[in-house]
Amino acid sequence: MTIPRVTIKDVAARAGVSKGAVSLAFNRKPGLSEATRDRIFRAARELGWAPSLTARTLAGSRVDVVGLAICRPARQIGLEPFYMEFVSGVESVLTEHSCSLLLRLVRSLEEEVGLQESWWRGRQIGGSLLVDFRVDDPRVAAVERLGMPVVAVGHPSLTGGLTSVWTEDATAVTEAVRYLAALGHRRIARVGGAAALGHTSMRTAAFDEAARSLELAGAWQVATDYSGEAGARATRSLLTTAPPDRPTAIVYDNDIMAVAGLSVAAEMGLSVPDDVSLLAWDDSQLCRITHPPLSAMSHDVHGFGADAARTLFGLITGEGPGSHPVPTPVLTPRGSTAPPRM
Amino acid sequence: MTIPRVTIKDVAARAGVSKGAVSLAFNRKPGLSEATRDRIFRAARELGWAPSLTARTLAGSRVDVVGLAICRPARQIGLEPFYMEFVSGVESVLTEHSCSLLLRLVRSLEEEVGLQESWWRGRQIGGSLLVDFRVDDPRVAAVERLGMPVVAVGHPSLTGGLTSVWTEDATAVTEAVRYLAALGHRRIARVGGAAALGHTSMRTAAFDEAARSLELAGAWQVATDYSGEAGARATRSLLTTAPPDRPTAIVYDNDIMAVAGLSVAAEMGLSVPDDVSLLAWDDSQLCRITHPPLSAMSHDVHGFGADAARTLFGLITGEGPGSHPVPTPVLTPRGSTAPPRM
DNA sequence: AATAGGGACTTTACCGGTTAAGAAAGCGCT
DNA sequence: AGCGCTTTCTTAACCGGTAAAGTCCCTATT
Incomplete structure (x- = not known):
């Protein structure tokens, strides 16, 4: 709050270069000598500086956050192991890309539509994961209207042409x-x-x-x-x-x-x-x-989440796979199933 | 992506005012006539515009995101109803302040320290909730060094002077x-x-x-x-x-x-x-x-989360309560406890 | 010797908001 | 009429980055 934060300008001054040079160094772009690059990194390390994602986002490059809204009553969500596992799978992939997850629990689909819209409009997120599709889900149209990159976790018959990932x-x-x-x-x-x-x-x-x-x-x-x-x-x-x-x-x-x-x-x-x-x-x-x-x-719920996240990255960067199913749940017999007694 | 997003400039143009005026209107600041204000809101509604939180953050005001890193093995977290309920309680308060939660599952406390630091340095968050305190927790020192507003969910004897919320x-x-x-x-x-x-x-x-x-x-x-x-x-x-x-x-x-x-x-x-x-x-x-x-x-885990979030807001805005305990878990007898047979 | 090419940086114009300072118009008052 | 005071808006400078365009200097080519 009160403590003045270190900015790119401080680093530039310390390294004796312009802030453009610092930007080049931190984005690993060509056009800098080894010596200068080193000097810049050293200065940054000494000052404990890391580029502000906010500023970076505003400056027009991509957004390092993806959204996920889950629509279930609060009291219930806590008990559904599926979601936390799914989320942890998503996270595991996001982390590799040093990307964060913006999570929100919503009470209705309408609320979610509004939320996704304001996230996207406000440049809070670079894309979203959509779960729990209904028949004739309103999010399909909303998301298409926005032109927001989205991966739908649900069967293609429900997700109306959105890039989808699903279990059969x-x-x-x-x-x-x-x-x-x-x-x-x-x-x-x-x-x-x-x-x-x-x-x-x-x-x-x-x-x-x-x-x-x-x-x-x-x-x-x-x-x-x-x-x-x-x-x-x-x-x-x-x-x-x-x-x-x-x-x-x-x-x-x-x-x-x-x-x-x-x-x-x-x-x-x-x-x-x-x-x-x-x-x-x-x-x-x-x-x-x-x-x-x-x-x-x-089935591997963690892997399911990871796959969904990977697909979203693929969509945003324009490479990677499009819609595809993940492995179908397989029967794992334990002690609760047997031939009927009578 | 390809679709040009609506910005404050478009709204200003449509309402026939400067962007400064639009900003004033949306921040409910004095200095605008009712008529102009209405015109601005109408224009914004027609264009479907909402202020970009990113830009707003960059422009120096507060950050509308709080962080929460949870450190438990992924496979386990899914099963712990506590967290999802806690998170949903946190969310319920954040939502009132139109604030979002940045959630991350981490594997170690060291990772969390690094994460919180880069979140804060990169102006990704305006404050954080810290959970699962250890004895001699390294986060206490790290957070104090950064000067980041933080609410510690844990007993004061563990949280070394940070504003805390805890159960007895x-x-x-x-x-x-x-x-x-x-x-x-x-x-x-x-x-x-x-x-x-x-x-x-x-x-x-x-x-x-x-x-x-x-x-x-x-x-x-x-x-x-x-x-x-x-x-x-x-x-x-x-x-x-x-x-x-x-x-x-x-x-x-x-x-x-x-x-x-x-x-x-x-x-x-x-x-x-x-x-x-x-x-x-x-x-x-x-x-x-x-x-x-x-x-x-x-105990009311949802309420616990809500209380922690409220305390964090209090800390950031400088009002509200400081450290305090939440209600102690109370015994709820059901069918699994009775006098011993022998 | 003149010129082209390229490496290494710097300049500058944004991104989309906020905010302090400035300006125009309207009003009451002497 | 002239003065100051509001009220209502506009202007312009920032926030902390990115990226295209520009500058400078050094070397190779003709």
């Missing part, structure tokens, strides 16, 4: 259902995420399709808000049906609901996996610490 | 142990967090002191890395002792380890709370979805 959820759901069917399950339920989310509806459709093609005797789906409580509620209602018609296997859309489901089964005196098999999604550490450990559709 | 962990630990002792427990264990962290060592000391003053028959403490796996390991080793000497109650330093502990008990055929009582810390949603639900030392 339909394939994964199909694999999950096939696996349970192969174990002998004929009555399978799915506890899905928020119905408004695009990937939820894709998973729902894929589940329906799989149930149909496998001619399951029973198939249920229930939409939740991803919270543990909702997962518990859904599980409770699914398992209160009398035994012959009760589902013998449940697939969850995230980890936390699967953990809640496990507790509900215990509370109802049902044994997992003997009475009911449970299959989680995302596979954070949480799945490995329950008893029994949860089988899960497992 | 020692009091909470004492309450936890007293409660268990009151239930009749005489052999109590604590599964703590990373030993290097200051609050861990404070809790450890408080636990020792409580055990001594209550003359417990047995008191164990084990340090972990906060991960579920470590919590499971610790619990397993604590519970393998033969019954008469086995601890009958365990306090955990976070939620996730308590959940892991619960699973270990189940896996070992021990009943919670009959054979062993478990007490979690922080009390995220996770505690309510297990079976039995976990008793916990509960």
Whole structure:
């Protein structure tokens, strides 16, 4: 605050050159002798100077910040291991490019649209990562109107032509259902995420399709808000049906609901996996610490985030890959899935 | 990128005034007639203009960004509900001041020191929130040298004179142990967090002191890395002792380890709370979805974050409260604690 | 000897705002 | 009418960098 900060001018004065020369040195551009360059760097080191990103940004070069707005209720976000892992993957790539992440939790998509717009308009960010696509997502049009570089984390069918990175959820759901069917399950339920989310509806459709093609005797789906409580509620209602018609296997859309489901089964005196098999999604550490450990559709969320960030850089610099899928979640059997008892 | 952005000049031209006038209008400073002000706002709205924070920052006013670096292994952070909740609390206050959060996950304290320094030097941030203090934390000196406004989230005994916000962990630990002792427990264990962290060592000391003053028959403490796996390991080793000497109650330093502990008990055929009582810390949603639900030392982490952010604003603007504690975690009994069976 | 070419810097004009100082117009007052 | 005082705006200098254009000097070429 009160302390005068060191600027390029001080460095220039100390090195006995113009500030243009300092700029050249720090951007590794040609046109300076070794000796001068050294003198400049020494002066900068002695003064503890680093170029101001603010000024650099203003001067027209690129912006070293990317934005990420996450739209979920605050209380819930804390529990979703997915995001922090995703963010840490994003960070790991940004750091390599000495770029920072501007993170904001928003309450609605409209708020996000406004935020992205003001970030971009105010030159706060050089591009953005968009997550949690809805069907007919308003962000697609908004972002195109702005001409802002964006990587959409979501299936191309949802992201309307934006450069996208996604997991093939339909394939994964199909694999999950096939696996349970192969174990002998004929009555399978799915506890899905928020119905408004695009990937939820894709998973729902894929589940329906799989149930149909496998001619399951029973198939249920229930939409939740991803919270543990909702997962518990859904599980409770699914398992209160009398035994012959009760589902013998449940697939969850995230980890936390699967953990809640496990507790509900215990509370109802049902044994997992003997009475009911449970299959989680995302596979954070949480799945490995329950008893029994949860089988899960497992994928590398950290790597997913890293890939998204890399793709954004590719987009900004004009090279690198365009839209592409990341590895599909694979089934990782643990102790919570087995053939049905009856 | 290619699209020319709207600047203050365009707005000024459209409103038929100088850019100085536009600046005055947007900063709600006196010296403009109502009519002109309206005209300017209308022009800005029509053009979709918002002032560039970058330029605004450069022009000498304050910086509308605060920094937060979190130092924990990436894979683990995802699971710690504490941080996301804390962050969301911070955000909620920042948003009111239309201020953003610059978040970075770092791998070491040295990295954090470097990061904070370059953020500050590069005028990227107007201040910072520091978390996870160690004993003799190097950040204290670094930050003082820079003269950067900072709010330390940690006990004053650790934060060396920086403006601090903290929970009275020692009091909470004492309450936890007293409660268990009151239930009749005489052999109590604590599964703590990373030993290097200051609050861990404070809790450890408080636990020792409580055990001594209550003359417990047995008191164990084990340090972990906060991960579920470590919590499971610790619990397993604590519970393998033969019954008469086995601890009958365990306090955990976070939620996730308590959940892991619960699973270990189940896996070992021990009943919670009959054979062993478990007490979690922080009390995220996770505690309510297990079976039995976990008793916990509960506090408002979201509010904690909000308070820290408010304090930082107070520090920057020169008003508001200085160092102060936030409410001490309170015991919230649920199903995982009861009098010991034997 | 005159000229071209190129290396090593410096100058200067921005980037998009803020802000202190200056100027024009309107008003009340003697 | 002349004076000072506001109110309302404009001007111009900055903030700390970048980058294009300009300057200077030294060497090689014809």
